[in-house]
Amino acid sequence: MTPRTILPGATIGVLGGGQLGRMMAHAGNRLGYKFVTLDPTPDSPCGQTARQIVAGYGDQVAARELAALSDVITYEFENVDAEVAAMLEKESYVPQGSTLLYTTQHRIREKRAVEAAGARVAPYAEIAGLNKLREAAKRLGLPAVLKTATGGYDGRGQWVLRSDADLEPAWREASQAGTELVLEKFIVFEKEISVIAARRPSGEIITFPPAENVHVHNILHLSIVPARISDTVRSEAERLALSIAERLGVVGLIAVEMFLASDGTLYVNELAPRPHNSGHYTMEACRTSQFEQHVRAICDLPLGDTSLLTPVVMANVLGEHVEPLLRWMSSVDEEAQELGVEPKVHLYGKAEAKHGRKMGHVNVLAPDTEAAIAWISQSDIWRANPT
Helix, strand or coil, rough: CCCCCCEEEEEEEECCCHHHHHHHHHHHHHCEEEEEEEEECCCCCCCCCCCCCCCCCCCCHHHHHHHHHEEEEECCCCCCCHHHHHHEEECCCCCCCCCCHHCCCCHHHHHHHHCCCCCCCCCCCEEEEEHHHHHHHHHHHHEEEEEEEECCEEEEEEEEEHHHHHHHHHHHHHHHHHCEEEEEECCCCEEEEEEEECCCCCCCCEEEEEEEEEEECCCCEEEEEECCHHHHHHHHHHHHHHHHHHCCCCCCEEEEEEECCCCCCCEEEEEECCHHHHHHHHHHECCHHHHHHHHHHHCCCCCCCEEEEECCEEEEHHHHHHHHHHHCCCCHHHHHHHHHCCCEECCCCCCCCCCCCCEEEEEECCCCCCHHHHHHCCCCCCCCCCC
16 A cells, blocks of 8 residues: 555544544644544544544444545554455555454464564464363463453453363353454463554654553553563563564554563563553653554654653553542642652543443653552552552
8 A cells, every 4th residue: 555644634534432532533633633433332432522423333334434534544443343444445545454453353363473573472272162172271281361362352251271170161151252262371470561663654663662561350450661671671572562563564553462471581462453551651751642653653744752751650540430530630639749740630531430441541640650659559549459
């Protein structure tokens, strides 16, 4: 596909109307772009900041309407309909293409692509039946994780197998998912980190500083930047992200999630071809946010400087955290003043604050990450979440 420079004043179409699209629109609006989004939920988070077409992701008529209104089309999460993305690629301008979407929507295809880029993944086996699961569990060893090849996120579609007795119950449940299954050897890791790389169609490529991620109940709780890793690990993580982005011909952003083992080995866990939760820290802490960078990349503008301006810890705000967050916002926080931290609140405009649902995040800017973590630990907002 021949690169096109899409200048401000143009309209960016977004497949998906969630919070990532919302923050992308905020960043793009500041540059002078207009936005239109396609999402089945009326008054979606992105729809509150852009024109919205209310329709399902597989609706080809609605997708063509989106194309007619847009100068360039992107997607804000990878579970949009790959066939619709392929159709739009033929009939309009989708610089990210559909191939990467097709690859990252399927764990097995994704793992093969990561291996082809020269990166390690956890040892794995495709599972086609209970006997295959037993054979793979014996060969890979337990504990291991049985995962659906498609559709899983935030811990959904995953079963941890700790003994032979877990195999048959997990198989019975997982086999109802209607997709291929994969068994992964459980990696004992010291840290989870992620690196976001940006690439434009004409070839320029750059990474953001690695984030150290802490999950609670399989949902991201904290992203700590600078990550508490050695310079050697930092350089290798950035190199792997660049290699994967180049090999896969990424346009826009790709988040590369990794496990750091005790011996310093990095294993790539997942890819996300879009802005990512672990990159929200960039909104105040970097010279260029991940959302502005994504807009720059898909429009083939020169990429922005990704230098870190301040230590930061991003903390997710789930449904159960909203009320205490709102109480905190209406009061004076002397602890924050004493610690020298500056919390920046981002709420996504979602209608219902359900338990475990991502409703927003707070970027805690600080003189060092220890001060930010101390403030989060002392806060009533995340009292139920260990740090």
